[in-house]
Amino acid sequence: MTRVATPTRVATPARDATKRTTRCRWLTRPRDDDARRRVATNAGNGRFIVGGNWKCNGTRASVKTLIEELNAGELRDVDVVVAPPFLFLDEATETLKAPYEVAAQNCWVEPGLVDPTHHYDSDTGAFTGEVSAEMLEDLRIPWVILGHSERRNLFNESNEFVGKKVAHARFHGLSVIVCVGETLEERESGKTMDVIFAQLKAVATEIDDKEHSSWGSQVVIAYEPIWAIGTGKVATPEQVQDVHAKIRQWLADNVSEEVAKATRIQYGGSVNAGNCSELARLSDIDGFLVGGASLKGDDFVKICNTSAVHYKAIGRKPRSGSVVTYSFDEDGELLETK
Ligand code: PGA
Numbered sequence: 001m002t003r004v005a006t007p008t009r010v011a012t013p014a015r016d017a018t019k020r021t022t023r024c025r026w027l028t029r030p031r032d033d034d035a036r037r038r039v040a041t042n043a044g045n046g047r048f049i050v051g052g053n054w055k056c057n058g059t060r061a062s063v064k065t066l067i068e069e070l071n072a073g074e075l076r077d078v079d080v081v082v083a084p085p086f087l088f089l090d091e092a093t094e095t096l097k098a099p100y101e102v103a104a105q106n107c108w109v110e111p112g113l114v115d116p117t118h119h120y121d122s123d124t125g126a127f128t129g130e131v132s133a134e135m136l137e138d139l140r141i142p143w144v145i146l147g148h149s150e151r152r153n154l155f156n157e158s159n160e161f162v163g164k165k166v167a168h169a170r171f172h173g174l175s176v177i178v179c180v181g182e183t184l185e186e187r188e189s190g191k192t193m194d195v196i197f198a199q200l201k202a203v204a205t206e207i208d209d210k211e212h213s214s215w216g217s218q219v220v221i222a223y224e225p226i227w228a229i230g231t232g233k234v235a236t237p238e239q240v241q242d243v244h245a246k247i248r249q250w251l252a253d254n255v256s257e258e259v260a261k262a263t264r265i266q267y268g269g270s271v272n273a274g275n276c277s278e279l280a281r282l283s284d285i286d287g288f289l290v291g292g293a294s295l296k297g298d299d300f301v302k303i304c305n306t307s308a309v310h311y312k313a314i315g316r317k318p319r320s321g322s323v324v325t326y327s328f329d330e331d332g333e334l335l336e337t338k
Contacts, residue, residue, distance in 0.1 A: 043314045044248065046217055046264040048280075048307035049079040049287035051103065051177055052294030053145060053268075056085055062295075063088045069297020071097050078307035079287075081143045081177070082294065086131055089141055103143030103177065106151060107133045109168040111161050133165075133172040144169050145177045145289075147199070149226045159202035166219070167206035175218040177289060178203055179268070180247075184227035193246055196223070200250055215255055216262040221247060222289040228269025230291060237282055240267050244284035273299040280306035281313040 058066070063084065070082070083103035084092045092102045108130035124132050136144060146169060147162035162178065169176050180199040182192045200221070207214035223243050228235050244265045252260035267279055268289030273296075279285055287307075294300045311317070 043283040044264060044286050045261045046286050047079050048077070048310050049081065049220055049264045049266065050300075050304045050307075051145065051220075051222065051266060051268075051287070051289040052080070052082040052300050053105065053148070053289055053291050054082065054084045054088075054294060055105070055150070055291060057295060058085060058088055063091060066295060066297055067092060067095050070100060070300065071095075073297065073301030073304075075099055075301065076305050076308055077311070078304050080304050083143070083145050090139065093139070093141065101142050103145055104131065104136050104141050105145050105148070107131055107136055107144050107146070107165065107169055107174075109133070109161070109165045111158075111164070133169045133174055136169075136174055137172040141174070143175045143177065145179065145222075147179045147203075149179060149181055149224060149229060153226070159199050162199070163202035163204075163206035166203050167214070170207055170214045170219070175220070177220045177222050177266070179222045179224050179289070181224040181226050181229075181269075184225075187225065187227065192225075192243065196243065196247065197250055200247065201254070204254055215251075215259040217264065220264045220266060220287070222266040222268045223247065224268035224289060230270070232270050234270040234275050234279075235267070237278055240279060241282045241284055244282070248284055271303060273302045276303045276306045277309050280309040282310075283314050285310065 054066075078099075079101070080099060081101045081103045082092060082096065083105045086104060089102060089104060096102065108127055110127070124134055133144070146165045147157065151157045152162070166176050166178050180196045182195045186192060186195050203219075207219070223240070225235050225239075225243075227233060244267070247265055248260050248263070251263055264286035265284060266287040266289045267285050268291070270292075271279065271288045271290045272293040276288065279288070288303055290300060290303055293303060
């Protein structure tokens, strides 16, 4: 009987750490000017970023309609990343107009891989049903969401596994939205920050390097309390600001001040067109990761445009060259101006 050889994974030899972020040049362009601009608040200095996580939703027809709605919206000084299911990534890439960018909702790394150099050079092979970061790189998908609580909980993804995935994706030049967050039980027993710090540490362990080049504007942290996801129960502004400020402090203490400033921290969990303005005013919210409401084009565009509310709250002027003028009513609500 002829036996078909199973491809084997060979750990990559050590290489210069700086090569990790230069390997995929088309994906590693500077992402925004704001990342280098310091502001006189505790806030980060990154550009507001909103992600739309479509999860396992969509038909050909509904995806076409949603993309049309998104393309019809006008976005104001904001990075926007939408994450369709794998099957629709190509269509979204082809049909969404700038500034929309596209993310995969997951990618693969071999969990048992021992690779002390953390370079994860190749992960294609006999992994039925999986999609590798190499494939995303090949298809020019610029972003990937990793460590979503649905993957951690439904598919038993450990902190360490998520950390490896982040490092692997970064090696392939992908920008990453990495999700962290606690269960209700963990919050009620006072363990929220312990849980989140352990999740962050697993990422930092894998992508740490001398230049911290794997962090900054290309690793976004999404704080998503599990009890708020898909439940309609949004965290209070105080709860969100408290956790975000502590995440930023953790980055300052454990990675670097520069990374703490440049890292965008999103809030996710029942964000919708009605509650986004109040949350966007918080100084340490640098954007949102939106599930259910990202499936409604108009609502999602409105959520994205709360970037203006955020910049006003932290005293940052809109970018020069912006064609949009911002104005606000007496309550600080953004007015629909163009
Ligand atoms: P939700 O999902 O907005 O539907 O709560 C957020 C997420 O899971 O990313």
